Amino acid sequence: MGTLIKLFKNNIRQYGMIIALILIMILFGLLSGGLLFEPINITNLILQNSYILVLAIGMVLVIITGHIDLSVGSVAALVGACSAIMMVNMNLHPVVAVILSLVLGALIGAWQGFWIAYVRIPAFIVTLAGMLLFRGITMIVLEGQSIAPLPEGFQKISAGFIPDFSNMETNLVALLAGIVVTILYVLSEVKNRRNQQKYQFETISSALFIAKMVAIAAVINIFSFALASYEGIPNILILLAVLIVGYSFIMNRTVMGRHIYAIGGNEKAAGLSGVKTKKVTFWVFVNMGVLAAISGLIFTARLNAAIPRAGTNFELDAIAAAFIGGASASGGIGTVYGAIIGGLVMGVLNNGMSLIGLGIDWQQGIKGLVLLLAVAFDIYNKNKRAV
Template sequence: MDKIKGIFKNNLRQYAMLLALVVIMALFQYLTHGILLKPQNVTNLILQNSYVIILAIGMVLCILTGGNIDLSVGSVVAIVGAITGTLIVTMKVSIPVAIIIGIFVGVLIGVWQGFWIAYVRIPAFIVTLAGMLLFRGLTLIVLQGKTISPFPKAFLQISGGFVPDFLGKNPNFNATTILVSVIISVVYLMLEIKKRVSKKKYGFDVLPVPFFIAQLAVILAVLNLFAFWLATYKGIPVILVILAVLIVVYSFITTKTTFGRHIYAIGGNEKAAKLSGVNTNKVLFLTYVNMGVLSAITGIVFTARLMAATPTAGNNFELDAIAACFIGGASATGGVGTVIGAIIGALVMGVLNNGMSILGVGSDWQMAIKGSVLLAAVAFDIISKNKSK
C-alpha cells in the first residue's frame, strides 16, 4: 500500500488531471444526453483539437527548460499557412514541395528566436512577444489582407482525410481500425511487461500485480473502445496518425534520450546543469528550433482544416497551448511535466470547448470557465509544492 501511495504522490498532478478529464467527459456526456461520445463527435474532437495537441507537445519542452513560454506560435502558424497557401494556390507549387518549404520556414523562425533566447540571453517572453508581432505583420504582408483558397483536395486530406479500410467493404464499419487497435494493444502490453521486469531487476518500486493488471485492463479497454468508436464512423483520421507519431517520438525523446534529460536538468537548476557539463545554450536553442518546426506543422494542418489561408489564423493558439501544458501537470517554474500530461491538458480544454458548444454556452462564459480551470491547475501545483516543503 505504501508503494501505491508513493507512486500516486509522485504523479499526483497527472493522475489528478486524468481523473478530472474522466469526470468532465462523464458530466458532459450526461448533460448532452450522450452526444459528446457519439462516434462522429469523438472524431470531431480529434480534428478540432489537433492543432492544440501539436503545439502543446512543443510548448511543454519550452516550459520544462525553466518555465519559458513561446508567445509567437499563433503568429508562426499564420505565416506558415500564408506562405504554404501562396505557394500551392497562387504559384501552383506541388503540395510536397510547399509543405517542405513551410516546415523550413518554421526551422528558420526557430533558429532566429532560439539565437536571441539561448545565446544573447534575452528573456523568452520578450523575444517571442516580438515574434508574435513580427510574424503577424508579415502574414498580413504576404496575404495582403486577403484570404487564399480553394486548396486542392489532396492537401485537405491532411486534416480531413481518413485511412482507407483495407480489410472490409462495409461502409458502416472500418475493420482496419480494429486491427490497428489490436496490434497497438499487443505492443503496449509487451512493452509494459518488459518495463516492469526491467524495474524489478534493478530494484525499483513497481505496482503490486493486481493493480498492475487492473491498470493494463483499464488502458486497453479505453484504447479499444476508442478504436470501436472510430471504426463505426469513418475509421482512423489521417491527423490522428500524425499525432500518434509525434506523441511517440517526443515521449521517447523526453524519457529515453540524453537531450530529454538535459531539458529536465536545465529546468531543475540551470547553473547546476551547466556545471555538470550540459551545454545549456545548445539545449535551449534546439528547444526553440523544435518549437518552430512544430508550429509550422500546425500551420499546415490548420490551413488544411480551415481550407483557407487567412490573416487571422492562429489567433490565441499560444494561450491554448500554454494552458494545456499547465493543466496537464507542467510546473510554472520548469523541470516538471510530461508530453502525455500536455496531451491530457489539451483534451481537457477540448472536451470543455466541445461540451459547452453542444450545450449552447456562449463564448464569453467559455473563456471565463477555461480561465478558471487554468488558474485552478496552477494553484494546485503551487499548493502541492508548498505542502511538500
C-alpha cells in the same frame, strides 16, 4: 492499498488530470444526452484539437527549460499563409510546399532561439515581439484577404482518413489498429515491470497491475470502435501518435531529453555539469518553430484556406494545455503525455460547453478558471514538498 495511495501521491498531477478528464467527459456526456460520445463527435474532437496538441508538445519542452513562447499562433498563421501562396499562387506541388513551410518554421525558431539563447534576451520579450512581427507579416503577405481553395491532396492532412480494405459497415482497419496498440502497450508494460523487479524497484501488486492493463485496454478498444463506427482513423491521428511517441522517447530515453530537464531544474548547475545550455535552448526553440509550422499546415488544411486571423489564441491554448497537464511554471517538470492530457481537457471542455449551448463568454471564463486552478495546484504541491 498503501502502495496504490503512494503511487497516486507520487504522480498526483498526471493521475489527477486523467481523473479530471474522465469526470469532465462523463459530466458533459450526461448533460449533452450522450452527444459527446457519438462517433462523429469523437472524431471531430481529434480534428478540432489536433493543431493545439501539436503545439502543446513543443510548448511543454519550452516550459520545461524555464521559458515561454507567445509567438506560436502567429508563426502558425504565417506558415499557413506562405504554404497557401506557394500552392495556389506559385503552383508548387503540396509536398514541396510542406517541406519549404517546415524549413520556414525552423528558420523562425532559429531566429528567436538566437536572441534568447545567445543574446540572453528573455523569451517573453522575444516571443512577444515575434507574435507582433509575424502577425504583421501574415497580414502583409495575404494583403488582408483569404487564399482558397487549396489542393485536395493537401486538404487530406486534416480531412483524410486511412483507407479501409474491407466492405464492412464498421471500419476494419480501426478495429485492428486498436487490437495492435493494445498488444504493444501490454507487452511494453510487462517488459517495464520485469525490468523494475529485476533491479528491485518498488512495483504495484500483480492484481492492481492486471486491473490497470484491463482498464487501459478497454479504453483503447472502445476508442478504436468509436472511430471504426464513423470514417475510421483520421490521417492526423497517425501524425499525432508519431509525435507523441517520438517526443516521449526523446524526453525520457535520450541525453537531449535529460539536458532539457537539467536546464529547467537549474541552468547554472547544468552548465557547470557540462551541458551546453545555450545550444540546447536554441534547438528547443528551433523545434518549437517546426511544430508551430506543422500546426499551421494542419489548421490551413482543415479550413481549406489561409486567413489573416488564423492562429489567434493558439499560444494561450498550448500554454494552458502544458500547465494543466503538469508542467511547472518554474521549469524542470513536465511530460509530453501530460501536455496531451491537458490539451484534451481543454478540448473536451470546449466541445462539451458548445454541445450544451454555453456561450463563448462562459467558455472563456471557465477555461481561465481551470488554468488558474491547475497552476495553483502545482504551487501548492511544490510548497508542500518543500516543507
